[in-house]
Amino acid sequence: MDGDATLETAASLVGVVAAGDLTARGATREALDRVIRMDASLGAMVHVSAERALARARQLDEAPPAGPLHGVAIALKDNICRAGEPTTCASRMLTGWAPPYDATVVRRLEAAGAVLVGKTNMDEFGMGSSTETSAFGPTRNPWQLGCVPGGSSGGAAAAVATGMVQVAIGSDTGGSIRQPAALCGVVGLKPTYGRVSRYGLVAYGSSLDQMGPLARTVADAARVLEVVAGPDSRDATCMDEGPWTWAPRPIAGMRIGVLTRLVEGPGLQPEVAEALAKAMAWYEAAGCTLVPVAMPELAWAIPTYYLLATAEVSSNLSRFEGMRFGLRREADDLGGTLERTRSEGFGAEVKRRILLGTFALSAGHQEAYHGRARKVRQLLTEAHDRVFRDVDVLLSCTSPTTAFPLGSRLDDPLAMVLSDVATVGANLAGLPALSVPCGFDRKGLPIGMQLQGPRGGEAIILDAGHAYERAHPWWTARPPVAWDLQPLAGGTRA
Amino acid sequence: MSTPWEAVIGLEVHAELATRTKIFCGCPTTFGQPPNSQVCPVCAGMPGALPVLNAEAVRMAALAGMALGGIVADRSRFDRKNYFYPDLPKGYQISQLAMPIVSGGHLDLPLEEGPKRIRLIRIHLEEDAGKLVHRGSSGLAGATHSLVDLNRAGVPLIEIVSAPDLANAEEARLYLQELRLVLLTLGVNDGRLEEGSLRCDANVSVRPAGTLALGTRVEIKNLNSFKFLQKAIESEIQRQIRRIEAGEPIVQETRLWQEDKGTTVSMRSKEDAADYRYFPDPDLPDVVLDDAWRAAVSKGLPELPAARRERGVAAGLSRSEAHQLAGDPALWHLLETVVGHGTPLRDAARWLLGEGLGCLADAGLDAEAVLDRAGGFARLIELVRAKRLATPSFRKLVRDVLVHGAEPEALAHERGLWLEPDDGSSARIVDEVLRSLPDQVAQWRSGKHQVRGFLVGQVLRALKGKGDPATVGPLVDRWLETPTAD
Numbered sequence: 006m007d008g009d010a011t012l013e014t015a016a017s018l019v020g021v022v023a024a025g026d027l028t029a030r031g032a033t034r035e036a037l038d039r040v041i042r043m044d045a046s047l048g049a050m051v052h053v054s055a056e057r058a059l060a061r062a063r064q065l066d067e068a069p070p071a072g073p074l075h076g077v078a079i080a081l082k083d084n085i086c087r088a089g090e091p092t093t094c095a096s097r098m099l100t101g102w103a104p105p106y107d108a109t110v111v112r113r114l115e116a117a118g119a120v121l122v123g124k125t126n127m128d129e130f131g132m133g134s135s136t137e138t139s140a141f142g143p144t145r146n147p148w149q150l151g152c153v154p155g156g157s158s159g160g161a162a163a164a165v166a167t168g169m170v171q172v173a174i175g176s177d178t179g180g181s182i183r184q185p186a187a188l189c190g191v192v193g194l195k196p197t198y199g200r201v202s203r204y205g206l207v208a209y210g211s212s213l214d215q216m217g218p219l220a221r222t223v224a225d226a227a228r229v230l231e232v233v234a235g236p237d238s239r240d241a242t243c244m245d246e247g248p249w250t251w252a253p254r255p256i257a258g259m260r261i262g263v264l265t266r267l268v269e270g271p272g273l274q275p276e277v278a279e280a281l282a283k284a285m286a287w288y289e290a291a292g293c294t295l296v297p298v299a300m301p302e303l304a305w306a307i308p309t310y311y312l313l314a315t316a317e318v319s320s321n322l323s324r325f326e327g328m329r330f331g332l333r334r335e336a337d338d339l340g341g342t343l344e345r346t347r348s349e350g351f352g353a354e355v356k357r358r359i360l361l362g363t364f365a366l367s368a369g370h371q372e373a374y375h376g377r378a379r380k381v382r383q384l385l386t387e388a389h390d391r392v393f394r395d396v397d398v399l400l401s402c403t404s405p406t407t408a409f410p411l412g413s414r415l416d417d418p419l420a421m422v423l424s425d426v427a428t429v430g431a432n433l434a435g436l437p438a439l440s441v442p443c444g445f446d447r448k449g450l451p452i453g454m455q456l457q458g459p460r461g462g463e464a465i466i467l468d469a470g471h472a473y474e475r476a477h478p479w480w481t482a483r484p485p486v487a488w489d490l491q492p493l494a495g496g497t498r499a
Numbered sequence: 500m501s502t503p504w505e506a507v508i509g510l511e512v513h514a515e516l517a518t519r520t521k522i523f524c525g526c527p528t529t530f531g532q533p534p535n536s537q538v539c540p541v542c543a544g545m546p547g548a549l550p551v552l553n554a555e556a557v558r559m560a561a562l563a564g565m566a567l568g569g570i571v572a573d574r575s576r577f578d579r580k581n582y583f584y585p586d587l588p589k590g591y592q593i594s595q596l597a598m599p600i601v602s603g604g605h606l607d608l609p610l611e612e613g614p615k616r617i618r619l620i621r622i623h624l625e626e627d628a629g630k631l632v633h634r635g636s637s638g639l640a641g642a643t644h645s646l647v648d649l650n651r652a653g654v655p656l657i658e659i660v661s662a663p664d665l666a667n668a669e670e671a672r673l674y675l676q677e678l679r680l681v682l683l684t685l686g687v688n689d690g691r692l693e694e695g696s697l698r699c700d701a702n703v704s705v706r707p708a709g710t711l712a713l714g715t716r717v718e719i720k721n722l723n724s725f726k727f728l729q730k731a732i733e734s735e736i737q738r739q740i741r742r743i744e745a746g747e748p749i750v751q752e753t754r755l756w757q758e759d760k761g762t763t764v765s766m767r768s769k770e771d772a773a774d775y776r777y778f779p780d781p782d783l784p785d786v787v788l789d790d791a792w793r794a795a796v797s798k799g800l801p802e803l804p805a806a807r808r809e810r811g812v813a814a815g816l817s818r819s820e821a822h823q824l825a826g827d828p829a830l831w832h833l834l835e836t837v838v839g840h841g842t843p844l845r846d847a848a849r850w851l852l853g854e855g856l857g858c859l860a861d862a863g864l865d866a867e868a869v870l871d872r873a874g875g876f877a878r879l880i881e882l883v884r885a886k887r888l889a890t891p892s893f894r895k896l897v898r899d900v901l902v903h904g905a906e907p908e909a910l911a912h913e914r915g916l917w918l919e920p921d922d923g924s925s926a927r928i929v930d931e932v933l934r935s936l937p938d939q940v941a942q943w944r945s946g947k948h949q950v951r952g953f954l955v956g957q958v959l960r961a962l963k964g965k966g967d968p969a970t971v972g973p974l975v976d977r978w979l980e981t982p983t984a985d
């Protein structure tokens with residue numbers, strides 16, 4: 006076999022391993038080899054568990070292939086707990102902490118035959134859109150090393166884009182899977198809130214957080230979601246539904262709502278608007294109906310999102326006080342130790358958000374800020390419900406721009422925040438949303454298209470994304486950093 | 500002249516629910532285990548762990564609400580109460596603020612002059628914190644370091660908040676006693692104040708008697724026995740009156756009862772109180788309960804202490820007997836079981852209190868431990884009621900029957916304690932004995948009626964324990980009142 010790019014998808018890899026043309030161990034070695042060769046220039050991985058991964062692969066080779074992810078190399082964002090493995094959330098605060106337990110997604114991935122190869126870089130505790138707030142230093146965009154990969158799941162997106170792993174699991178609180186997927190030219194899926202158990206995901210905004218896959222293709226993302234989705238007795242916010250499965254259906258007749266302000270106009274990079282216009286034209290030609298949607302309520306989405314996410318994080322991060330895990334900086338008394346530990350353990354962006362959230366919840370301000378944000382969230386949710394009575398999916402940009410240069414927005418937190426404008430709506434309303442590559446700008450940076458669905462409507466956005474992807478296989482392009490890679494060596498039997 | 504003052508008191512009682520596992524995880528709640536041996540990622544507040552509500556805790560809270568006449572909400576909600584303390588692993592306590600599981604309700608104090616109704620404001624569910632063990636000092640002050648034990652972290656609590664309807668320390672003590680008894684009767688709390696499974700804070704203010712406006716209230720914490728509760732409130736009322744009469748203001752604050760000083764001392768003022776930044780816990784969906792669920796729970800409601808006492812008095816028991824029996828749910832259970840075997844309540848109660856309790860105390864047994872001997876106990880009572888055994892025989896047999904589970908009939912036979920059906924032999928022995936005691940008979944006849952006891956005793960002695968005073972007494976009386984032939 007010629008070992009071409011098709012081995013970069015989980016679906017093809019599972020097939021090749023099942024046919025006996027490649028061992029799980031061979032596939033794992035290949036993944037680890039790519040990490041070694043590329044990650045020095047990317048900074049996508051913060052922890053690689055090579056020995057554990059190879060031991061696991063050997064185990065898999067000894068048993069007959071069974072699971073839908075048999076032999077697939079998967080990386081976890083560093084806020085997902087895996088027993089015995091460092092889980093730092095890219096924060097000094099969690100230096101040296103290894104959880105004693107597995108996240109539910111970890112258990113499900115392993116049961117499906119996945120080989121977990123390590124942890125990916127991220128914005129500290131998920132707070133950022135560029136992976137620059139990481140205590141480990143930034144991850145670079147594989148398409149242009151001087152640019153950010155997006156965030157907060159930037160390491161995950163870069164690792165998938167370069168083929169280090171077939172799939173990475175990220176988390177999405179306000180766009181943290183979709184925006185880096187768009188900026189790195191991969192597929193990113195944020196499932197419906199409650200579709201995937203949050204047990205073992207270090208919480209940022211508990212009512213917004215959802216884990217999901219970053220993958221090369223829509224079908225791979227669906228394959229992983231089939232494995233990790235489903236109710237969990239350890240997460241009370243999980244949807245109470247049976248197993249989730251997907252088989253692609255034709256899209257002719259589909260009604261596609263177009264969020265007009267998020268596909269054209271001010272604030273949108275012209276090349277992004279052009280790529281989206283082409284995609285819309287293709288959908289129309291494929292028999293879909295385009296429906297312009299205004300949704301003025303979206304103007305409130307960013308402030309609402311920031312009030313709720315910061316309020317929740319101010320409480321979620323209270324447990325980091327230096328007593329039981331992670332960093333501890335002793336002082337003369339309890340209060341002093343607490344203050345020193347938190348001052349030295351958290352980075353600037355995390356502190357900013359804790360302070361904002363603490364203020365929004367404090368006596369005398371609670372109703373004006375947090376109370377009002379909860380009401381607006383309700384209105385936004387209802388507005389989305391209304392729109393989805395008329396359309397099947399909602400199309401928009403994922404990010405108004407392609408990847409921006411490293412450091413260019415660090416001093417302007419507000420500009421960073423505003424780049425989340427297209428993505429936070431799905432988190433506030435708890436809806437599924439998919440980012441699919443839809444072209445490149447003049448500098449060769451990827452562009453992403455977002456498809457949102459109604460609550461529980463992952464299947465329909467995957468249908469829409471899959472059909473587009475088959476006609477536009479942007480994913481087969483390789484970032485420059487991966488050009489010198491040898492094709493995957495077939496037949497490396499142990 | 501001094502103004503007469505009246506106190507206004509409300510209590511907040513925290514009761515640990517007697518669930519087998521914690522409120523948000525599967526860890527056991529057993530008291531007294533080695534430190535940190537009942538801990539998991541959830542109750543240790545590990546990053547990434549999530550709470551899942553224990554349905555049994557909800558049932559117990561609802562049961563308490565129903566028993567206390569409150570409204571069990573269709574929808575209630577958990578909030579986070581945020582503050583830093585080393586015994587609070589997550590940096591927040593999961594509690595209920597705006598939407599508690601139970602609203603309203605009341606508890607009737609069993610006062611001598613009749614019940615006094617104390618209104619309840621609410622009952623809410625929350626998780627307990629861990630425990631700090633201070634080293635180098637008995638308390639936090641002066642300690643060199645403190646150790647954290649998280650075994651208690653996540654044990655379910657209900658907080659029961661009363662209206663300020665209590666007028667004095669005595670009523671406050673009675674309220675806590677009666678509340679403890681209700682919870683114990685429901686089986687939702689083990690009532691062990693000394694182990695901290697029932698804890699009490701008091702809000703105390705004073706005002707000129709007969710006025711309506713409330714004075715500035717002071718919260719007293721650390722009232723963990725009935726005695727401390729009463730003493731602390733009495734002392735705090737006097738302190739407030741002294742200050743007001745001296746023209747000094749009452750400061751709204753939290754005070755701590757210090758037993759060694761016999762007074763309350765200031766812990767923190769209102770200004771120092773933490774801003775808890777309550778908000779709905781996004782990890783827990785609202786608790787939604789419907790009529791069918793409430794109906795199923797209410798089927799588990801036992802008869803409450805007040806009703807038990809009333810039934811006891813109606814059956815002929817004294818007030819204090821009724822209080823004693825209803826005051827111990829295990830004892831009442833035993834009583835009910837005896838009654839279930841056909842013994843009238845009054846007889847079962849009298850024999851239990853008169854003989855049964857002593858046997859159990861001597862054997863170091865709880866009433867619950869001898870429930871399966873209730874049948875034998877009932878038959879023993881019945882044998883006495885049917886005059887097949889004499890009262891003294893009951894005393895000889897009760898221990899073996901109740902403590903060791905012996906069959907009363909077999910035992911009576913073995914020991915030869917059956918009363919013979921009266922074939923005239925008792926009358927013959929009465930005749931013999933009294934004839935042998937002419938001096939005492941003469942004394943009785945001359946009006947010294949107190950010798951009757953001696954005479955009856957001598958007859959019983961001659962009957963060698965098979966005689967029953969209830970039968971022998973009248974025979975003796977008849978003999979004495981009958982003019983003799985000689």
Ligand SMILES: [Zn+2]
Nearest residue numbers: 524526539542
């Ligand atoms: Zn636990």
